[in-house]
Amino acid sequence: MRRLRSSVRLNPPPVLFVSGVETRVASKTSFGTIRTMSSITIDTINQNVKDMQYAVRGAIVAKAGLIELDLASNPTKYPFDKIVMCNIGNPQSLGQKPITFYRQVLALCDFPEMLDTPEAASLFPDDVRRKARDILANMKGGTGAYSESKGVAFLRKMVADGIEKRDGHPCDIEDLWLTDGASVGCHYLMKTLIRDMNDAVLVPIPQYPLYSATLALYGGTLLPYYLQEDKEWGLDVAELKSQTDKGAGLSHPTRSAVRDCPYVTDN
Numbered sequence: 651m652r653r654l655r656s657s658v659r660l661n662p663p664p665v666l667f668v669s670g671v672e673t674r675v676a677s678k679t680s681f682g683t684i685r686t687m688s689s690i691t692i693d694t695i696n697q698n699v700k701d702m703q704y705a706v707r708g709a710i711v712a713k714a715g716l717i718e719l720d721l722a723s724n725p726t727k728y729p730f731d732k733i734v735m736c737n738i739g740n741p742q743s744l745g746q747k748p749i750t751f752y753r754q755v756l757a758l759c760d761f762p763e764m765l766d767t768p769e770a771a772s773l774f775p776d777d778v779r780r781k782a783r784d785i786l787a788n789m790k791g792g793t794g795a796y797s798e799s800k801g802v803a804f805l806r807k808m809v810a811d812g813i814e815k816r817d818g819h820p821c822d823i824e825d826l827w828l829t830d831g832a833s834v835g836c837h838y839l840m841k842t843l844i845r846d847m848n849d850a851v852l853v854p855i856p857q858y859p860l861y862s863a864t865l866a867l868y869g870g871t872l873l874p875y876y877l878q879e880d881k882e883w884g885l886d887v888a889e890l891k892s893q894t895d896k897g898a899g900l901s902h903p904t905r906s907a908v909r910d911c912p913y914v915t916d917n
Contacts, residue, residue: 702866705859711737751778758782759793801828836864843905844870850902852893854885861908873897873904 688694718733725731735743742748754774757764759782764770770779786792788804800806806828810821829835843849844865850873853861857874865872875893877883894904 698867698869702863703859704863706737711735754778755781755785756793759785759789762786762792800824800826833860836860839906840864840868840870844868847871848902849905850897852890852897852904852907854908856883857908870905871897871902873902 692700714733714735717728720727721731721733755778758770758774758779762782764773765779765782765786774782785804789795789797789802803823806823806826809826809828810823813819813821827835827838829838840851843851847869848871850871851861851865852873852875853865855874855876862872873893873896875890876886878886878889890907897904
């Protein structure tokens with residue numbers, strides 16, 4: 651049996667060296683030489699990452715976490731006995747019960763064997779079991795498997811039907827992308843739309859810091875439009891047009907506009 655020889659010589663994989671706070675990457679080439687990358691430090695990372703600010707999980711939240719730990723070990727240290735985190739919309743942390751139907755359907759989709767047990771009928775309502783069976787029948791591999799990049803087609807069809815019922819307008823599932831949270835969707839859009847700092851995105855003020863943070867991360871420009879507090883934080887079309895014209899005058903073409911519920915203190 652004749653052995654085949656390859657004319658291609660593969661280089662060994664890069665080796666990562668970590669020493670204290672410094673990190674070096676070295677790789678051996680075909681010629682036996684070593685090439686090294688500069689150390690990865692706060693001074694050598696992407697400048698946009700350093701410029702980005704995300705107040706939702708910033709210094710105030712970090713300080714609140716430390717106080718919370720202090721209270722656990724010394725309840726009389728402060729003139730209050732608990733910390734209420736209001737930096738993100740997290741009603742369950744304040745005791746709000748999650749919607750039971752969704753949790754029950756998800757539980758059965760994650761553990762489909764439960765559907766065929768005698769206990770299922772007493773633990774889960776009929777509509778929950780029907781919905782779980784429908785989803786599992788149209789989801790290859792179950793909840794732990796990879797799906798289409800846009801999300802499971804059957805689930806996108808459910809979303810499209812809901813949009814059509816709400817808006818009275820046809821919705822094509824190929825126009826829908828399912829993401830694991832709004833933040834991921836925001837990153838996808840900013841990454842796609844922003845080419846350089848000359849591209850601007852209209853953002854309502856008050857805003858959710860995710861928008862300014864992702865704009866800084868991807869190198870775009872924030873173009874603010876101010877909501878009208880005396881009109882229940884309503885949108886002023888004249889203000890929107892003024893800011894759009896201002897951006898155009900500064901060579902900042904508007905690539906997108908964010909329209910979100912205003913993030914004010916009593917929201």
